[in-house]
Amino acid sequence: MGESRKLAVSWRDGACSIxxxxxxxxxxxxxxxxxxRWVRAGNAGQLEEGVVQGRFLRLEQRDAELVVHPxxxxxxxxxxxxxxxLRQSHTAVEASIAGIDPTMAAAVDSARGxxxxxxxxxxxxxxYIVSANNSVAQISRVVENLSRxxxxxxGSSSRYSFPAPGDLECASQADVLTCKAGFxxxxxxxxxxxxxxxxxxxxxxxxxxxxxxxxxxIRLRGVGEKVADCVLLFSMGKFEAFPVDxxxxxxxxxxxxxxxxxxxxDIREWAADKxxxxxxxxxxxxxxxxxxxxxxxxxxx
DNA sequence: AGCCAGGACACGA
DNA sequence: TCGTGTCATGGC
Numbered sequence: 324m325g326e327s328r329k330l331a332v333s334w335r336d337g338a339c340s341i342x343x344x345x346x347x348x349x350x351x352x353x354x355x356x357x358x359x360r361w362v363r364a365g366n367a368g369q370l371e372e373g374v375v376q377g378r379f380l381r382l383e384q385r386d387a388e389l390v391v392h393p394x395x396x397x398x399x400x401x402x403x404x405x406x407x408x409l410r411q412s413h414t415a416v417e418a419s420i421a422g423i424d425p426t427m428a429a430a431v432d433s434a435r436g437x438x439x440x441x442x443x444x445x446x447x448x449x450x451y452i453v454s455a456n457n458s459v460a461q462i463s464r465v466v467e468n469l470s471r472x473x474x475x476x477x478g479s480s481s482r483y484s485f486p487a488p489g490d491l492e493c494a495s496q497a498d499v500l501t502c503k504a505g506f507x508x509x510x511x512x513x514x515x516x517x518x519x520x521x522x523x524x525x526x527x528x529x530x531x532x533x534x535x536x537x538x539x540x541i542r543l544r545g546v547g548e549k550v551a552d553c554v555l556l557f558s559m560g561k562f563e564a565f566p567v568d569x570x571x572x573x574x575x576x577x578x579x580x581x582x583x584x585x586x587x588x589d590i591r592e593w594a595a596d597k598x599x600x601x602x603x604x605x606x607x608x609x610x611x612x613x614x615x616x617x618x619x620x621x622x623x624x
Numbered sequence: 625a626g627c628c629a630g631g632a633c634a635c636g637a
Numbered sequence: 638t639c640g641t642g643t644c645a646t647g648g649c
Contacts, residue, residue: 460647464647547632548631548632
């Protein structure tokens with residue numbers, strides 16, 4: 324999992340072209356349900372628009388080339404490269420997982436080029452508090468509502484930055500409820516207060532090892548093992564995390580436990596033993612594999 | 625009308 | 638420790 328690839332970056336007409344990365348699929352990565360602010364632009368093709376670190380990004384993949392549409396300054400390119408971990412040799416990760424057994428080979432085949440993106444911990448935390456007993460489409464809607472209500476407008480993009488902890492702390496629970504956050508509104512407000520007041524330091528949590536960090540996150544209302552694992556995996560670089568949701572529970576039970584009902588705890592232990600350091604990547608391919616049976620229109624957002 | 629969605633939590637046995 | 642009802646909200 325070393326970050327060693329050398330990328331080639333070139334500009335033309337204000338757009339920037341990044342080359343030199345290996346296995347990467349923009350659309351698969353943006354629409355797999357790990358991040359909630361990406362919108363596919365156009366019906367087909369590889370064009371995605373999203374907001375990362377307060378920047379509006381308009382990205383287009385042309386095979387082995389990733390185009391960052393204007394404005395594409397040095398800092399924006401750095402944000403894109405870090406977010407998608409483009410310096411990481413992903414072919415090796417996929418080969419390693421596919422080599423585990425035929426089922427995992429099929430799972431990797433179903434979503435080749437799927438990356439684990441490096442989200443911002445604060446936004447990721449709130450997003451996954453919102454995710455509880457919710458659909459991907461609805462989560463995206465609520466995150467966008469929160470941004471529109473308390474974030475800052477980004478140029479002429481019609482999009483808004485995700486609100487900082489201090490900005491969200493100003494919101495009342497009733498205000499958050501108007502964003503359609505439902506019963507999660509109280510959890511959102513409490514998390515905002517604790518982070519804004521420095522009672523919870525997400526950078527410090529990121530620096531902890533997996534188990535210590537998880538224990539810390541779970542102290543928050545609305546954060547159980549599954550949500551904590553998502554935050555750890557999608558924003559804190561803890562690749563051993565294996566979030567167990569209803570989809571993972573179903574697909575693992577069916578593919579590996581002969582259809583017998585298995586506790587989430589058993590599945591987590593099984594995954595840690597079977598996948599080790601790559602459990603998080605294995606989980607994402609299994610998640611994509613499981614959801615493949617569902618018609619595309621249900622996932623488009 | 626009823627079930628489900630990238631669950632968490634309080635409760636009771 | 639393990640199962641169960643409940644929590645908003647929208648799509649099917």
